[in-house]
Amino acid sequence: MTYDFAPLFRTAIGFDRLARLVDTLPQDATGYPPYNIEKTGEDAYRVTLAVAGFGPEDIELTVKDNALLVSGKVAEPEEKAEYLHRGIAARAFSRRFALADHMVVDGAELVNGLLHIALRREVPESAKPRRIAINAPAPKRAELPHAA
Numbered sequence: 001m002t003y004d005f006a007p008l009f010r011t012a013i014g015f016d017r018l019a020r021l022v023d024t025l026p027q028d029a030t031g032y033p034p035y036n037i038e039k040t041g042e043d044a045y046r047v048t049l050a051v052a053g054f055g056p057e058d059i060e061l062t063v064k065d066n067a068l069l070v071s072g073k074v075a076e077p078e079e080k081a082e083y084l085h086r087g088i089a090a091r092a093f094s095r096r097f098a099l100a101d102h103m104v105v106d107g108a109e110l111v112n113g114l115l116h117i118a119l120r121r122e123v124p125e126s127a128k129p130r131r132i133a134i135n136a137p138a139p140k141r142a143e144l145p146h147a148a
Contacts, residue, residue, distance in 0.1 A: 033072075033093055043121040047097060052113035053090040059115060063105055068097040068117070102127065 035049045047068070051059060054072045062069045073092040099119070106118035 032089060032091070033095070035095065037097075040118075041120075043123075045103075045119045047117040047119065049095065049115045049117075050113060051110070051115045053088055054110075054113075054115075056110050059110070061105070061108055061117065063099070066099045066101065066103070068099055068105065068119075070095045070097070070115070070117070 033049050033051055035047060038046045038048070040046050047070075049070060051072060054074060058074050059070065059072045062071075071092070071094040074090045100121070102121050102123045103119055104122045106120055108115060108117045110116075
């Protein structure tokens with residue numbers, strides 16, 4: 001199924017990159033690992049991934065080109081176990097999250113099998129709205145004729 005977002009961009013200026021991003025979003029078929037995205041403040045967010053069986057040394061976080069890449073790979077155990085049922089997935093994964101401009105990763109922590117990644121929007125002063133003064137020529141003064 002494809003969506004036409006052209007009507008949304010008719011009055012937008014400079015959002016060509018956003019339009020291309022929407023058109024090229026990958027369809028994630030596996031859904032592994034599951035994740036949540038929360039808004040924790042006005043400019044603060046948290047991504048939480050369920051990564052049971054992974055330790056901090058098994059997970060890599062990378063930020064590049066306005067994207068957060070979270071990947072994980074569990075080392076093979078030294079001794080092979082014989083499983084009667086294996087329901088805990090410990091397979092390698094890679095999740096990519098598109099980040100808006102000025103998004104910064106504040107940190108990450110792994111607690112009880114959940115990887116929490118804190119993000120915040122940090123807009124530089126040069127990108128914040130500012131009022132522009134309008135210059136106009138000073139009005140000319142009407143001069144009275146000199147009485148002689």
